[in-house]
Every structure is written in C-alpha cells, then in structure tokens.
C-alpha cells in the first residue's frame with residue numbers, strides 16, 4: 001500500500017517554490033541558520049514558526065536575496081534568488097515594512113506600477129481603499145497598521161508567484177488582521193500563489209496554512225503538509241504507574257514530550273507501530289504539536305516526504 005496521499009504525490013512531482021540544500025548563514029556571533037534542507041511545493045500556504053532568534057527572518061532573507069548564505073544553496077522556482085526570474089516572481093513584506101515616508105499613498109502605488117510590468121492596480125487600490133486609507137495622505141502620517149496595509153498593497157500589486165511575509169500581522173488589530181488574511185487567502189487560491197509567512201500567532205497559522213516549516217536554533221525541526229504532520233503524532237493520556245516521566249511502554253516510539261500531572265500522564269509521541277498499554281489516544285491540534293516541539297529541542301526532526309530534498313540534487 002502506498003503511504004502517499006494524492007496531494008503529496010502531486011506535491012512531490014510538481015514544481016517547487018523553494019528548495020534549500022544545506023543552507024547556512026553565519027554572523028560574527030555564530031550560526032543563525034545551519035544545515036537547513038527542505039522543499040516548499042508551489043501553491044502551498046506555509047507557516048514559518050520558531051522561537052525568537054530561531055532564524056526565521058534570516059531564512060526568508062536568503063529566499064528573497066537580502067541575505068547571502070554562508071553555506072548551501074537555495075532555489076526559487078529553480079532559479080537563484082538574485083536572478084531576474086526569481087526577483088520577478090517573488091514579493092517580500094519585511095517586518096519593518098520600509099516605505100518612502102514622503103510619498104503619498106497614490107505615489108507609492110504609482111511607483112509600484114512603474115517598476116512592475118505585471119502590476120495589478122485593482123487589487124492594490126482595493127486593499128488600500130478597504131481600510132479607508134486616503135490615497136492623498138503621506139505615508140509618514142499614517143498609523144503603523146495603515147502603513148502595513150500600504151506595504152501589503154505594494155507587495156500584492158506585484159502579483160507574485162511567491163509571497164514571503166515576515167510577521168505581517170504584528171501591528172494590526174484583529175479585524176484588519178482577519179480582513180487582510182482573507183484577501184491573502186482568496187488571492188492565493190485564485191492565482192495559485194505560494195505563501196511563506198512567519199508568525200508567532202499559532203491560532204492564525206492554524207486557520208490559514210496547509211503547510212508548515214518549523215525552525216529552532218537555526219535548524220529545521222519540522223516541515224511538511226499540516227495534516228500529515230498532525231497524523232504522524234498521537235496525544236496519549238493514561239494512568240501514571242511507573243517512576244519515570246516517560247512510561248516504559250512508550251520507549252519504542254519517539255516521545256516528543258511527556259508530562260505527569262498527579263496520577264495521570266500525557267504524552268505526545270510519534271508512534272512507530274502499535275502502542276502497548278491502556279491509553280486514550282487522539283490526534284493533537286497544531287498548537288499542541290508546535291508547542292511540544294518548541295519545548296523539546298532534543299526531538300529528532302520530522303520532514304514529510306513532500307518537503308524532502310535529495311542533497312545530491314543540489315549540484316544538478
């Protein structure tokens with residue numbers, strides 16, 4: 001029996017938006033990113049998750065040609081990030097959303113139109129107008145959230161095939177966050193746009209993303225289709241009978257995290273075959289899996305088949 005779902009088979013044979021092979025970046029104080037290998041299939045909406053300082057911004061920087069890797073390679077739709085092809089197909093919304101403060105909103109959009117042959121004025125104006133941001137206002141006079149909206153419009157108007165967003169929602173109120181996310185989702189679904197978005201808002205990611213890349217300490221901890229990553233785990237609850245925090249009958253499996261609470265033990269595991277013992281088992285939520293991995297840095301990484309790359313292919 002095949003272990004691949006139809007989606008995975010399509011992902012594994014289809015186009016890659018991003019492929020990274022042994023990607024690393026070293027700053028003076030040490031490695032910000034180390035030996036990262038993964039693949040993001042085209043058309044997926046991928047959440048990039050990790051603790052502060054994990055290397056998320058650095059990773060995105062390598063994909064959009066703002067950071068030069070110290071080791072390894074990264075390819076955007078098969079091309080080098082610095083190539084005209086990759087630049088044309090990629091838009092980046094940076095954490096600090098740099099814009100010309102003296103430009104008006106209309107001038108900012110005009111600049112977008114003049115610099116980008118595939119510019120979509122309709123969507124750019126729609127994003128700005130739906131937030132009641134006056135087209136004549138200077139960017140420097142806007143609130144942080146309004147500036148985010150303009151930066152979003154500028155990036156979106158380029159009609160990218162790959163949209164990379166670094167914590168785009170951090171300064172937006174919940175209503176605006178929801179509105180811009182639904183614009184993003186609708187446009188991504190209509191045009192098959194690949195999205196890579198970092199966020200610390202796990203609940204937002206759970207409702208938006210169908211793909212996930214988790215990094216910690218500069219390394220990939222988990223990568224792949226969300227459903228597949230979740231079903232690779234079981235959340236077990238049972239009576240605590242032994243002495244240790246990890247029950248003996250779970251030793252044959254990968255125990256991501258185990259906690260004892262009075263007479264009860266709860267364990268998040270990656271089962272490697274049938275689980276012995278009297279356990280109540282359920283599929284964990286995305287938040288439960290993410291938090292457990294972030295709390296347990298020693299757990300071996302989990303890379304699903306569609307996110308796997310062959311290191312030998314890097315030289316090809």
Ligand SMILES: Nc1ncnc2c1ncn2[C@@H]1O[C@H](COP(=O)(O)OP(=O)(O)OP(=O)(O)O)[C@@H](O)[C@H]1O
Nearest residue numbers: 027028031032050051052053054055056057058059
């Ligand atoms: N330009 C730089 N010079 C030196 N060190 C840097 C530079 N940029 C990032 N670093 C270091 O690299 C590591 C990863 O930083 P990065 O900004 O990629 O993390 P992050 O996951 O985006 O963090 P956060 O969630 O806090 O935004 C950190 O230790 C950071 O101090």
